[in-house]
Amino acid sequence: MPELVFFSGTMDCGKSTLALQIGHNRSARGLQGVIFTRDDRAGEGKLSSRLGLVTEAVEATEGMDMYKYLVDQLSQGGKVDYVIVDEAQFLAPEQIDQLARVVDDLGLDVFAFGITTDFRTKLFPGSQRLIELADRIESLQVEALCWCGARATHNARTVGGEMVVEGAQVVVGDVNRPAEEVGYEVLCRRHHLRRMTSASIRAGALSPDVLPVPSV
Numbered sequence: 001m002p003e004l005v006f007f008s009g010t011m012d013c014g015k016s017t018l019a020l021q022i023g024h025n026r027s028a029r030g031l032q033g034v035i036f037t038r039d040d041r042a043g044e045g046k047l048s049s050r051l052g053l054v055t056e057a058v059e060a061t062e063g064m065d066m067y068k069y070l071v072d073q074l075s076q077g078g079k080v081d082y083v084i085v086d087e088a089q090f091l092a093p094e095q096i097d098q099l100a101r102v103v104d105d106l107g108l109d110v111f112a113f114g115i116t117t118d119f120r121t122k123l124f125p126g127s128q129r130l131i132e133l134a135d136r137i138e139s140l141q142v143e144a145l146c147w148c149g150a151r152a153t154h155n156a157r158t159v160g161g162e163m164v165v166e167g168a169q170v171v172v173g174d175v176n177r178p179a180e181e182v183g184y185e186v187l188c189r190r191h192h193l194r195r196m197t198s199a200s201i202r203a204g205a206l207s208p209d210v211l212p213v214p215s216v
């Protein structure tokens with residue numbers, strides 16, 4: 001049975017890498033996929049992983065009918081065996097509905113990848129709809145870690161190392177950016193709720209929340 005699968009996790013947990021691996025393994029067996037993405041850091045029409053791999057993709061622009069796009073491909077004689085969607089959190093809920101129709105009416109597997117919540121711990125509309133409609137939700141096995149060593153579950157936005165909790169929901173960016181830039185850091189819930197980033201911990205020096213460092 002074809003499925004709509006949502007691979008979700010924090011930033012930097014390997015979602016795009018897995019998307020590329022799934023595409024590679026299928027194309028190695030002669031299957032042809034359509035890869036969609038939206039607002040990838042590498043630029044329009046790219047799906048990129050921090051491991052250095054990048055592939056061409058179809059930019060899922062605002063208002064694009066993804067079901068119609070695939071029907072058009074098929075009716076023009078194109079071969080489509082599966083669909084990959086990266087940065088799926090940025091899609092509109094209607095586009096997730098279109099992806100569900102791709103599974104149900106066109107019989108194609110759809111593998112969607114995205115972060116669940118934004119820097120304020122609120123669901124992205126696209127992710128919310130995926131949680132509502134997906135046949136399966138998968139957490140990635142390689143877990144990103146908070147500075148304290150616990151599993152990172154939330155995404156923080158930082159400016160000058162300080163966590164911010166106000167601003168636009170969508171600001172394309174990356175982890176490990178220079179302090180003066182807008183950046184992101186993955187944190188455990190405890191430290192997200194306390195607004196404790198790695199930079200604020202360094203600035204605050206000794207804190208009971210910092211892992212003990214063994215003396216050499």
Ligand SMILES: Nc1ncnc2c1ncn2[C@@H]1O[C@H](COP(=O)(O)OP(=O)(O)O)[C@@H](O)[C@H]1O
Pocket residue numbers: 010011012013014015016017018048049050051142144
């Ligand atoms: N230099 C590196 N060596 C090994 N693994 C790395 C390196 N840089 C990044 N990674 C791996 O890549 C992961 C991020 O992959 P990526 O697919 O870009 O994440 P996501 O799409 O979830 O944001 C990191 O969690 C880490 O496991």
Ligand SMILES: Cc1cn([C@H]2C[C@H](O)[C@@H](COP(=O)(O)O)O2)c(=O)[nH]c1=O
Pocket residue numbers: 010011012015016039040041114115117118119120155156157169170171172173174184
């Ligand atoms: C938390 C959060 C993230 N974003 C942006 C930042 C990145 O461009 C992407 C996530 O990409 P990744 O491959 O999963 O690292 O989302 C945002 O716009 N708003 C946010 O709140």
